[in-house]
Amino acid sequence: MFINDPTVPRPIDVVTIRTETHSESNPLLRRRTINGYNVIGSASPCDRFLVNGERVAPALRCLRRNGFKLVCERRDLLVLRRVP
Numbered sequence: 001m002f003i004n005d006p007t008v009p010r011p012i013d014v015v016t017i018r019t020e021t022h023s024e025s026n027p028l029l030r031r032r033t034i035n036g037y038n039v040i041g042s043a044s045p046c047d048r049f050l051v052n053g054e055r056v057a058p059a060l061r062c063l064r065r066n067g068f069k070l071v072c073e074r075r076d077l078l079v080l081r082r083v084p
Contacts, residue, residue: 013041013082015063019056020076032056041082 018036037050046066049059056078063080064070072079 010084011041013039013043013068015039015043015050015068015080017050017056017059017078017080018076019078034059035076 016038017034019032020035022031022033032055034050034052034054034056036052039047039050043050043063044066046059046062049062060070060078060080067082067084068080069083070078071081
């Protein structure tokens with residue numbers, strides 16, 4: 001059996017990020033931070049950006065650059081799935 005054997009299904013990679021919005025008087029200065037997250041499979045190489053209290057934007061940017069697509073977005077929840 002080879003590692004890249006197409007007959008062997010690749011495990012799914014899913015990342016959920018719970019967010020929190022910090023209100024500012026100026027709506028342009030609102031910040032979304034990570035309030036919690038869950039990884040099913042692997043989020044590599046973006047693990048270092050998934051830190052509670054840190055901004056969502058860098059983590060989201062890294063995940064999208066590494067094959068993740070936004071599947072669902074709610075007010076305080078993001079769900080991303082790696083697309084093969």
